[in-house]
Amino acid sequence: MALTLYLHPLSSYCHKALIALYENATPFAPHVVNLGDPDSAAAFKAIWPMGKFPVLADADRIIPESTAIIEYLAARHPGPVDLIPAGIALDVRMLDRFYDLHVHTHMQKIIGDRIRPADGKDPYGVEQARAALDTALGIAEAQMASRHWAAGDAFTMADCAAAPPLFYIDMVVAPLAPRYPRLAAYLGRLKERPSYARALAEAEPYLQFVPR
The missing domain is CATH 3.40.30.10 (Glutaredoxin)
Known part of the structure; x- marks a missing residue:
């Protein structure tokens, strides 16, 4: 099946x-x-x-x-691309959690607040999320000084985790390039990766609904 x-x-x-x-x-x-x-x-x-x-x-x-x-x-259901390589598996899993918990979560908080009713918005929570996101992006920017992909030379689960929040941050939170040029370049490589390019192409008809 x-x-x-x-x-x-x-x-x-x-x-x-x-x-x-x-x-x-x-x-x-x-x-x-x-x-x-x-x-x-x-x-x-x-x-x-x-x-x-x-x-x-x-x-x-x-x-x-x-x-x-x-x-x-x-x-x-393994395939030819090992997304959790044994030699760097711990690093990959740590980065996966880093991007989910410290980048993705705060991105969703900031964007999600935009669709709340006027009397239900959380400006303090958004301010906290922005501060935490800035810290996380600073860490990721420093990491990318010597890496092609999130965990090094190989494309891994960490890149699967990094691509979506970086894309939405760059699109509707704040452009990455002015403050995080390495992350902006990394996002460019992610968007050119055929697997993510396909996911983005499928999302294209819906992107108009992302709150700005």
Whole structure:
């Protein structure tokens, strides 16, 4: 039975999983979830009650969360591109968590606040997120002084994690180039990578809906 990925093309965490699938040309069936449609949302929550995507289904096995999905693919459906190379596996996993927790989370806080109602906005939380994001981007900028990809010379799970938040930060939070030129150049390489270029092409019709 083919793998099924429950996703939305605009979701940054879905991009992370898609990059991994496309890197290895892993066969899968995409299932687009529309959380604004009660029937689509209910059907998805019957599979994963938390209602968060991406979720990978492999027969009767359900794997939520992008990092777990990539780990599962590496273990159960490996391909020619080893996204968690044994020699640098710890570094790759640390960077994966760094980009998820210290870049991705704060990016989502800043952008997500823009769609809150006027009486529900969180300016203090956004200010904190911006400060934490600046610190994280400064760390990543320094790391990229001697690296082509996030963990060194090899494209890994860490790059799957880095690409989506850097893309959305550059697009709608603040351009990277003025303050983080190495990260801007790195993002350019990520966008040229065929796996991410494909995910972005699929997201293109939806990018107009990203809050500015």
